[in-house]
Amino acid sequence: MTKTKMAIHSATKFYETRSGSTHALDNVSLDVREGEFLCILGPSGCGKSTLLWSMAGLHALSGGEVKLGSETITQPHPEIAMIFQDANLLPWRNLAKNIALPFELKRKPPDQARIDSLLERVNLKGFENKFPRELSGGMQQRASIVRSLAVDPSVLLMDEPFGALDAFTRDEMNLLIQEIWMETRKTIVFVTHSISEAIFLADRVVVMSARPGRIASIYDIDIPRPRPVDIQTKPDFIARVLEIKGSIDNGRGAAAGLAIT
Amino acid sequence: MDKALGNKIPEFNKKPGGAGGSGLAGLSSFGSGDHRSKLEIVVIILVAVVIIGGSEILLRLFNVPQYIIPKPTQIVTALFTEWHFLWPHIVITLYELLTGFFIGGSIGFILAAVITQFPFVEKVVTPYILLLVTTPMLALVPLLILRFGFGSEPRIIAVALASGPMVMINAATGFRRVDLAKIALARSFGASTLQIFTKIRIPMAMPMIIVGLMVGSIFGLLTAIGAEMVGGAEGLGNRLTYYSALIRMPQFFAIIFLLATIGISIYIFFFWLGKKWASWEA
Numbered sequence: 001m002t003k004t005k006m007a008i009h010s011a012t013k014f015y016e017t018r019s020g021s022t023h024a025l026d027n028v029s030l031d032v033r034e035g036e037f038l039c040i041l042g043p044s045g046c047g048k049s050t051l052l053w054s055m056a057g058l059h060a061l062s063g064g065e066v067k068l069g070s071e072t073i074t075q076p077h078p079e080i081a082m083i084f085q086d087a088n089l090l091p092w093r094n095l096a097k098n099i100a101l102p103f104e105l106k107r108k109p110p111d112q113a114r115i116d117s118l119l120e121r122v123n124l125k126g127f128e129n130k131f132p133r134e135l136s137g138g139m140q141q142r143a144s145i146v147r148s149l150a151v152d153p154s155v156l157l158m159d160e161p162f163g164a165l166d167a168f169t170r171d172e173m174n175l176l177i178q179e180i181w182m183e184t185r186k187t188i189v190f191v192t193h194s195i196s197e198a199i200f201l202a203d204r205v206v207v208m209s210a211r212p213g214r215i216a217s218i219y220d221i222d223i224p225r226p227r228p229v230d231i232q233t234k235p236d237f238i239a240r241v242l243e244i245k246g247s248i249d250n251g252r253g254a255a256a257g258l259a260i261t
Numbered sequence: 262m263d264k265a266l267g268n269k270i271p272e273f274n275k276k277p278g279g280a281g282g283s284g285l286a287g288l289s290s291f292g293s294g295d296h297r298s299k300l301e302i303v304v305i306i307l308v309a310v311v312i313i314g315g316s317e318i319l320l321r322l323f324n325v326p327q328y329i330i331p332k333p334t335q336i337v338t339a340l341f342t343e344w345h346f347l348w349p350h351i352v353i354t355l356y357e358l359l360t361g362f363f364i365g366g367s368i369g370f371i372l373a374a375v376i377t378q379f380p381f382v383e384k385v386v387t388p389y390i391l392l393l394v395t396t397p398m399l400a401l402v403p404l405l406i407l408r409f410g411f412g413s414e415p416r417i418i419a420v421a422l423a424s425g426p427m428v429m430i431n432a433a434t435g436f437r438r439v440d441l442a443k444i445a446l447a448r449s450f451g452a453s454t455l456q457i458f459t460k461i462r463i464p465m466a467m468p469m470i471i472v473g474l475m476v477g478s479i480f481g482l483l484t485a486i487g488a489e490m491v492g493g494a495e496g497l498g499n500r501l502t503y504y505s506a507l508i509r510m511p512q513f514f515a516i517i518f519l520l521a522t523i524g525i526s527i528y529i530f531f532f533w534l535g536k537k538w539a540s541w542e543a
Binding site: 082 | 442
């Protein structure tokens with residue numbers, strides 16, 4: 001029995017806009033286990049990013065709560081680091097200064113030994129003086145992973161981090177993040193809209209349905225690790241993909257009132 | 262085959278660098294893109310030599326009297342012989358420009374930073390700022406002279422009024438470019454509101470702030486010279502009217518040369534500043 005790292009209790013979120021209020025999350029409850037790799041999967045607009053941003057303490061919930069251990073998350077927490085879409089490096093800072101940003105904001109000297117070993121780990125040693133525009137998308141995202149890991153958080157929240165990368169780079173990054181997870185055993189919550197990415201990476205895949213965002217189902221992925229990239233072409237893997245895809249399509253049909261009873 | 266595409270690598274998502282610096286877009290782009298090649302610099306200098314040398318030869322050949330157009334050599338001579346008369350006026354003009362620009366620029370910058378945080382206030386204030394930008398502040402100089410006399414004060418105020426709104430309107434454009442993802446990033450690492458301002462908002466607005474400072478200071482120079490021509494007894498603008506009244510054209514052109522030098526120095530300074538602090542944006 002593994003410990004619960006983060007707990008979400010009936011999280012509900014409305015966005016107030018000019019055209020009225022949008023119901024983004026409806027009564028979502030979920031336990032994230034310590035050291036697990038959890039993927040949140042769903043179509044766009046299903047509130048998965050909303051859920052992740054709430055877990056990061058970046059915006060408040062309309063109802064319910066997010067807990068890290070015994071603490072309620074109402075604002076960003078030092079134990080939780082976020083990795084964003086498109087790397088989100090600051091274009092006016094070189095790599096070294098981008099990675100030093102979290103330390104600067106916390107008014108601490110950067111942990112240079114840790115940063116150097118992380119840079120070494122993701123093959124970015126020697127690129128410290130480069131600016132983001134001089135690096136490829138994959139290199140930028142690896143730098144942003146270093147930036148987040150440098151402050152040694154226990155939870156990593158990743159918001160469709162590889163969505164903008166090409167398929168080859170994406171495979172590479174998926175392998176890297178799997179290796180990093182196996183080495184560090186951080187708790188990772190990974191949001192994606194790619195079914196095969198979710199199955200490839202996760203211990204558990206949480207499938208969400210849209211409007212309002214709800215948890216539709218949870219799948220345990222017991223494929224042994226390390227998982228090679230070509231596992232995605234194996235019949236067993238494809239069967240899992242089809243199973244999840246089928247459940248999503250069903251869910252959509254029901255939501256649109258198309259279910260035949 | 263299209264010649265322009267002939268030997269270009271097909272990469273269309275790359276922004277074009279500030280190619281050579283032609284046009285306003287080129288003038289105010291700080292991208293670390295293309296640098297001028299040695300050949301280009303040689304040709305630019307060659308053109309200057311041809312124009313200056315050519316006009317010297319033509320003016321001598323046709324015996325043009327110096328009260329119509331003085332020869333370049335006469336202008337240079339005037340610059341040296343009159344230097345000790347001109348120097349105090351340079352100091353006065355620069356003093357007015359720097360003081361006025363500092364006052365106007367600071368107020369403009371602070372207003373831009375504050376106002377862009379409140380969309381409603383911004384919408385209400387913007388038309389008035391536009392009014393300040395588009396109304397030539399020179400028109401106010403006679404009024405300011407009536408109120409403040411013939412000293413430096415009315416000119417400093419005019420310079421501040423001319424440069425401040427320019428700085429403000431450009432800086433506001435910069436501050437308006439909010440990238441929520443970058444702010445969320447800083448917040449996720451526990452940044453305070455002040456840290457988000459100094460580490461995210463200001464650097465992000467920096468290219469536009471520098472453009473505003475550049476345009477504002479050039480406008481300030483314009484207004485300082487104009488204000489000196491309107492009234493008072495000092496400054497380079499005043500010397501222009503003085504020497505033209507005496508039909509002392511070499512001295513007149515020497516001052517034009519000085520003004521051009523000041524203007525170009527301002528441009529080079531801000532261009533250098535842009536390269537240093539804003540070159541991340543092509």
